[in-house]
Amino acid sequence: MKPMKCISNAIAAAAACLSFHAAAASPIKIVAAENFYGDVARQIGGSHVEVVSILSNPDQDPHLFEASPSVGRSLANAKIVVYNGADYDPWMDKLLSASKAANRQTLVVGQLLQKRSGDNPHLWYDPSAIPTYAKQLASSLKRRDPSHAADYTKNLDTFLAALAPVNQRIQSIKARYAGTPVTATEPVFGYMAQALGLVMRNDRFQLAVMNDTEPTASDTAAFEDDLKNHRVKLLIYNSQASGGAAKRMRDLAIEAGVPVVGVTETAPAGKTYQAWMLDELDAVEKALDKQ
Numbered sequence: 001m002k003p004m005k006c007i008s009n010a011i012a013a014a015a016a017c018l019s020f021h022a023a024a025a026s027p028i029k030i031v032a033a034e035n036f037y038g039d040v041a042r043q044i045g046g047s048h049v050e051v052v053s054i055l056s057n058p059d060q061d062p063h064l065f066e067a068s069p070s071v072g073r074s075l076a077n078a079k080i081v082v083y084n085g086a087d088y089d090p091w092m093d094k095l096l097s098a099s100k101a102a103n104r105q106t107l108v109v110g111q112l113l114q115k116r117s118g119d120n121p122h123l124w125y126d127p128s129a130i131p132t133y134a135k136q137l138a139s140s141l142k143r144r145d146p147s148h149a150a151d152y153t154k155n156l157d158t159f160l161a162a163l164a165p166v167n168q169r170i171q172s173i174k175a176r177y178a179g180t181p182v183t184a185t186e187p188v189f190g191y192m193a194q195a196l197g198l199v200m201r202n203d204r205f206q207l208a209v210m211n212d213t214e215p216t217a218s219d220t221a222a223f224e225d226d227l228k229n230h231r232v233k234l235l236i237y238n239s240q241a242s243g244g245a246a247k248r249m250r251d252l253a254i255e256a257g258v259p260v261v262g263v264t265e266t267a268p269a270g271k272t273y274q275a276w277m278l279d280e281l282d283a284v285e286k287a288l289d290k291q
C-alpha cells in the first residue's frame with residue numbers, strides 16, 4: 001500500500017491507514033543469545049531491525065550463564081530469535097518453551113550446520129558458519145518483510161564482502177603455518193585453528209576447562225610438558241572461560257617463553273564480528289612470526 005492510496009481513501013479508512021504505516025515503520029525485533037550473532041543481525045537488518053543480544057559481558061563465562069527474568073521478557077516480544085545450539089546455550093531452549101509466542105521464528109545455528117550435541121559448540125569460529133547464518137537470516141527477513149527485500153539482499157552482499165579480508169587472512173596464515181603444533185586452554189578457537197591448518201594439542205584438558213571440571217593429572221602433565229619442551233609454538237588462552245588450571249598454563253607458557261594469545265567467547269564491545277576475527281587472527285599471526 002502506498003501513501004497516495006491512503007490519501008485517496010475515504011476518511012473511514014484513515015484509521016486503518018495510520019495503523020498500517022505505524023506497523024510498517026516499527027523495526028523487527030530480533031533477540032540473539034550471543035552478541036556476535038546479534039551484530040550480524042544488525043548488519044543484515046540495518047534500520048529495519050532492532051536487536052537485543054543476551055550474552056555480551058566479556059567478564060562472564062558463557063558456559064556457566066543463567067538467564068534472568070528480563071531475558072525471558074525480551075524473548076516474549078521477539079519476532080526472530082537466534083541462538084547457537086549444540087549445547088552451548090541450553091537455557092535458550094528452556095526460555096523459549098516457557099514463553100510461547102505466535103509468529104516467532106527461531107534460528108539455531110547448530111541446526112543450520114547440522115552439528116550435534118558433543119561437537120565443539122564454538123561454531124562462530126568456523127569460517128563457514130557465519131556466512132551460512134547470515135544468508136539464512138536474510139531469507140527470513142525477506143519472508144517476513146518483503147517490502148524491504150532489496151535492502152536485505154544489499155546488506156547481505158555488503159556483509160559477505162566484509163568477510164573477504166578475514167578469509168584472505170586465514171589463507172595467508174595457513175600458507176605459512178599449516179602443520180604448526182599449538183595448544184589452548186579451552187576449545188573456543190578450535191574451528192579457526194583447524195581452518196588455519198594448525199595442529200591442536202591437549203584437547204581433553206580443554207574440554208575439562210570448558211565444562212568447568214578439573215583436568216586429570218595426566219592431561220595436566222602432558223600440557224606442562226608441551227610448554228616446557230616447546231612442543232607447541234603458541235598457547236591460545238580463553239580469558240572468558242579460565243579456571244585455575246587454565247591460568248596456571250598461561251603462567252607456565254610465559255615462563256617457558258611460549259607466546260600466549262588471548263581470545264574471547266563473545267565479541268568485545270563495539271566491535272563487528274569481522275573486526276573481532278581480524279584482530280584475533282592478527283595476534284595469532286604475530287605470535288607465530290616470533291617463533
Ligand SMILES: [Zn+2]
Pocket residue numbers: 063122186187188210241265
Ligand atoms: Zn567456550
